[in-house]
Amino acid sequence: MSDEIRDFRIDIPKTALDDLDIRLRHVRWPDPEPVEDWSQGIPLDYVKTIVDHWRTSYDWKRCQDALNRYDHHLTEIDGVDIHFMHIRSPEPDARPLIMTHGWPGSIVEFMDVIGPLTDPAAYGGEAKDAYHLVVPSLPGYGFSGKPTTTGWGIEKIATAWDTLMTRLGYERYFAQGGDWGGMVTSVIGAQDLGRCAGIHVNLVIVGSPSAEIMTNPTPEEQASLAHFAVYQSQGAGYAEIQRTRPQTLGYGLADSPVGQMAWIMEKFQGWSDGAKAPDDNFDCDHLLDNVMIYWLNNAGASSARLYRESFGAPNIDPVTIPSGCSIFPDEIITPSRRWAEQRFRDLRYWGEAERGGHFAAMEVPELFLAEVRSCFGAMEL
Template sequence: MKAFEIHVSDDEIADLKARLAATRWPREEPAADRWAYGADMAYVKELCAYWETAFDWRAVERQINRFDNFTTEIEGVDIHFMVEKGSGANPVPLLLTHGWPGSVVEFLEIIEKLAHPGRFGGDPEEGFTVIAPSLPGYGFSGAPKQPIDCRDVARMWRTLMVDVLGHERFIAQGGDWGSLVTSWLAADHGDVCIGAHHNMWIMRPANVSGERAPDAEELAWIESRKAAMATETAYQAIQGTKPQTLAYGLTDSPAGLAGWIAEKFRTWGDTHGDIESRFPKDRLLANIALYWFTGTINSSTWMYCSIPLGRNFGPDEGQRIETPVGVARFPGDIFAVPPRQWVERMANVVHWTDMPKGGHFAAMEEPDLLADDIRDFARLVL
């Protein structure tokens, strides 16, 4: 395990600004809804102009570097992770896992709230020691030699938590891919993962003979899920089958990268069509710039190659998650969390919260609500 400091060279920043200034803009398909065919060009132009002239990457570096950063090699891959030791006499380790198109930047506003609740009016003895790794192929983590899935990452995270950091037990939390990694930690590594908190649910129940048919609420969710998948998962298809083709444009053009990622934040977050109501430019660009400077947009998509293989989403036949599970269902997430009874088909659900607001990127959108819910869940499992 080696200490690590985030620092992008001045030359890399100058190159980015030159590329932004020289952007070759496409024609735009006319539509009444400017976002109907993808990222609105007027907004992407505005975002890129801000990125070129006003955005302060050095401020983002300072935000990340105020936490302890490390790298360690796990299964031949260099893994980057942040650590913030919690307040109190015996802070419980809490592992946070992000997804796509997010990064550890999602957690910059929630880590301190989780580690040091006394600074925010809470009980200092309820602080967590927060560990936030970058997924393999994301950010400052290295890329695996071939695409891996969330079950593989859960095995790697066990190594990180137990063998590298020496934690005999910990709580895991995640959304997006991080939700599925968290599910696999609970399913396969329940001897050390004592609780699994989710703000998204992806795992599907295994087919079991005699299992009851879906009820009306579950059927309604299934239909809404199909509708969302029909209109919002074209990115999944290309990232899961031809990611290399996509990568040429997104690796070479910062404007292309900004459009690809910003559109997802607008649609998946609780924005009601106004992206900056949830993601002001500085917050959004911190995440986009991390992808740009690390050159990881291609390797970040490789996990989607596990979708056609079909072994990422469901437990083994007869396998059930007995580790205590908590779910925070945020209403603005385009990929809605299923009803509780659906999750209970495969997991030991001990905590459930229907949130009043918030979307897919819960740690960025509603850090207070999410931090409080994780703490409420922890009280049940400790």
């Protein structure tokens, strides 16, 4: 294994974009849904509208150019090339922070917060809130390599991220994440390899509620448990498919850009704050930027394999290093502080945002920034 860090630039060939155009011109559509809402999945008319925009108006080069404004690199860890952006702050006292996305997200989730986090003074903020950012793509996602063996669960990724930060010369650092990124970040805290000074998560994964909570739940805890029960009964089928049969699912996602788009964009409706359609809360082009990261890298199956590795029995080991949790109201699960304290034993920050859901950095970037700054502002390297 080499410790080399290689420069990388995103450069999608025209042939790949031409292939996409051909596929979008020759879609075989399913029958329309027999209901008036999203209860059976993403509606046909909505998908047709998005596909028409994708084919006739969307510009991948705009996204590629925006991403390439930052420095991208590759480095091999345990036989897999890990892609990451490394954006150093102009502030001399900036602190290192690794930020991790999840599924069905990507590095594009963080595009609206990179500038304010690395150069806060240029965005009306304070220099003390500056960070050197490391933004990796999960193995099997985006521009990272795809593992060819089993074993790349959240524990191995957490260890790989510690290796990455050490390789970049950061002896101490903070870590942040949501979705799988939140689970990886929590495991970084649980492993406590000695270099991570504190974590912040905006998907708070904890164990089963204590007997006290189940016996005497607060109204907020009752609402959280009811919300999660609806997710389990009505919205969790995608996870079971990805956990049990990622390879079978992968054929459809690899062959059909519309299938890949629908599989992803449905979640931006269901997991955002009050959205009747994804582009109520997100810019349509930015939603397609995220889809393109999956399509252009043929990552449908490889990204789903993380569910096979880690979803059935997720790591809920106790976290004893300084931690912070932010709850956004339309997240999949919204545990109470006393519930979270069962796992996060040194909880330094607890935030409850007024708006937002699962994709907070992309949906409500100002609130996300405030949560991250408030959390790490109370911690020292």
